[in-house]
Amino acid sequence: MSYENAESLGKAVCTACRADAPKVTADEASTLLREIPDWQISIIDGIEHLVREYKFGNYRDGLRFTVAVGELADEVDHHPSIITDWCKVTVHWWTHKIGGLHRNDFIMAYRTDGLFASIS
Amino acid sequence: MSYENAESLGKAVCTACRADAPKVTADEASTLLREIPDWQISIIDGIEHLVREYKFGNYRDGLRFTVAVGELADEVDHHPSIITDWCKVTVHWWTHKIGGLHRNDFIMAYRTDGLFASIS
Numbered sequence: 001m002s003y004e005n006a007e008s009l010g011k012a013v014c015t016a017c018r019a020d021a022p023k024v025t026a027d028e029a030s031t032l033l034r035e036i037p038d039w040q041i042s043i044i045d046g047i048e049h050l051v052r053e054y055k056f057g058n059y060r061d062g063l064r065f066t067v068a069v070g071e072l073a074d075e076v077d078h079h080p081s082i083i084t085d086w087c088k089v090t091v092h093w094w095t096h097k098i099g100g101l102h103r104n105d106f107i108m109a110y111r112t113d114g115l116f117a118s119i120s
Numbered sequence: 121m122s123y124e125n126a127e128s129l130g131k132a133v134c135t136a137c138r139a140d141a142p143k144v145t146a147d148e149a150s151t152l153l154r155e156i157p158d159w160q161i162s163i164i165d166g167i168e169h170l171v172r173e174y175k176f177g178n179y180r181d182g183l184r185f186t187v188a189v190g191e192l193a194d195e196v197d198h199h200p201s202i203i204t205d206w207c208k209v210t211v212h213w214w215t216h217k218i219g220g221l222h223r224n225d226f227i228m229a230y231r232t233d234g235l236f237a238s239i240s
Contacts, residue, residue: 059190059193059194059199060194063186063187063190063191063194066183066186066187066190066202066204067183067186067187070179070183070186070204071183073179074179074180074183079179079205079206081203081204081205082186082203082204082205083201083202083203083204084186084190084201084202084203084204085199085201085202086199086216096206
């Protein structure tokens with residue numbers, strides 16, 4: 001990962017990920033998280049996930065957001081877990097193939113924030 | 121709850137639920153589960169949920185199912201947790217106001233199965 005790009009997740013492209021792709025290091029994660037300050041890293045079943053909850057004024061807006069995130073995910077063939085609740089949607093990004101966080105996950109988290117800004 | 125209706129979840133209507141509405145008893149739950157055999161009761165944070173995983177041949181079908189369940193939920197103003205993953209959607213029904221399972225949840229589980237049958 002190039003640190004020149006660490007401040008430009010918005011310009012980065014989510015690329016296909018192989019099983020031998022590197023996980024981000026703790027230092028890299030710390031740097032990248034500055035660009036997506038509303039996300040946190042949670043360890044679930046021993047695997048690091050990027051997690052953020054989004055709140056909505058009504059249920060339909062949350063459902064529309066779920067669809068927007070799902071469509072974006074399918075376009076780039078990188079799929080999160082999207083939990084749709086009453087006026088709240090929680091998104092988890094991680095990379096199944098490497099059992100943890102790849103730079104792609106930070107790129108997708110950044111893009112998910114962009115979708116939220118466009119809907120809410 | 122009338123046991124005359126126990127075999128007709130499909131004809132039952134999800135009604136508004138009050139905080140003092142009765143939870144189903146263990147015997148009632150056991151009877152109702154016979155009509156939705158793919159569902160199981162899981163205790164999450166001390167609260168009983170009806171839970172079922174649905175599998176799909178592709179991501180878009182799963183996303184369409186999520187939307188269908190969400191729209192049905194909003195129509196009757198009773199909202200589940202819908203977890204959209206890669207080719208898999210997990211639905212949790214429970215009644216927040218009573219901190220457990222109401223007959224409404226079994227009705228909605230039955231109707232969710234109907235949506236799955238119409239999509240898959």
